[in-house]
């Protein structure tokens with residue numbers, strides 16, 4: 645968990661796609677070494693935020709039209725994507741997007757393009773990725789497109805880690821995965837963070853994200869509508885009702901009864917459901 649030093653400082657960021665305004669004066673901070681999450685429904689602007697930070701928005705036909713992004717005190721504005729990677733920020737895009745016809749090892753090698761560090765640093769990064777995801781070592785010569793969905797997500801995360809980032813931008817890592825696989829990915833995010841990498845996690849699965857993060861932001865139609873410590877947001881009625889699938893009149897305290905059972909099993913919060921898979 646971070647102290648007061650900020651790794652990432654996004655200030656009043658406005659961005660869009662032609663006439664579509666996807667982000668309006670969004671400000672987000674990630675302290676050094678922290679996990680911070682951005683929650684929000686479909687189309688809220690979560691992916692756009694990550695693309696604006698990694699400067700990949702132009703590849704999607706979008707542009708930043710206002711505000712600043714600073715990393716480690718230095719502005720990222722105007723940098724090419726590979727310079728952002730070199731500055732220590734790597735993104736795992738939504739939908740994994742591994743190179744399906746390339747081997748697993750070549751996908752990982754692609755992650756070192758633009759990265760800082762010499763051969764020894766890249767070899768160390770590969771060892772770290774193989775320790776986190778042994779299956780990527782076992783399947784090194786296999787075509788990436790033949791991996792399962794969960795394994796492809798591991799590959800996408802592994803590829804981003806090959807650049808030894810100080811900040812990992814993670815776009816919906818649990819999307820389309822079975823609960824057990826999502827929980828495994830969550831464990832890995834925790835481990836990556838414990839090794840010193842800060843994480844900005846975009847998720848629709850609020851239960852999972854709030855368990856991982858120390859701080860959370862809620863994005864609605866391009867604006868930050870709520871932010872605070874993740875534990876506080878997880879306890880708030882508004883978040884519980886809208887993002888954790890709990891109706892406050894049913895479970896005013898949200899606490900299980902003394903036997904540890906939720907009081908209304910049929911309406912158990914998503915948070916409890918996720919914990920059961922672990």
Ligand SMILES: Nc1ncnc2c1ncn2[C@@H]1O[C@H](COP(=O)(O)OP(=O)(O)OP(=O)(O)O)[C@@H](O)[C@H]1O
Pocket residue numbers: 661664665666684685686687688689690691692693704705706738848
């Ligand atoms: N490449 C694009 N071209 C035009 N409009 C886009 C593009 N990508 C996203 N948008 C629009 O920008 C807005 C924000 O989309 P964005 O993908 O950032 O939201 P999101 O919160 O990541 O949603 P989801 O969880 O569904 O991916 C939406 O109105 C969306 O339709």
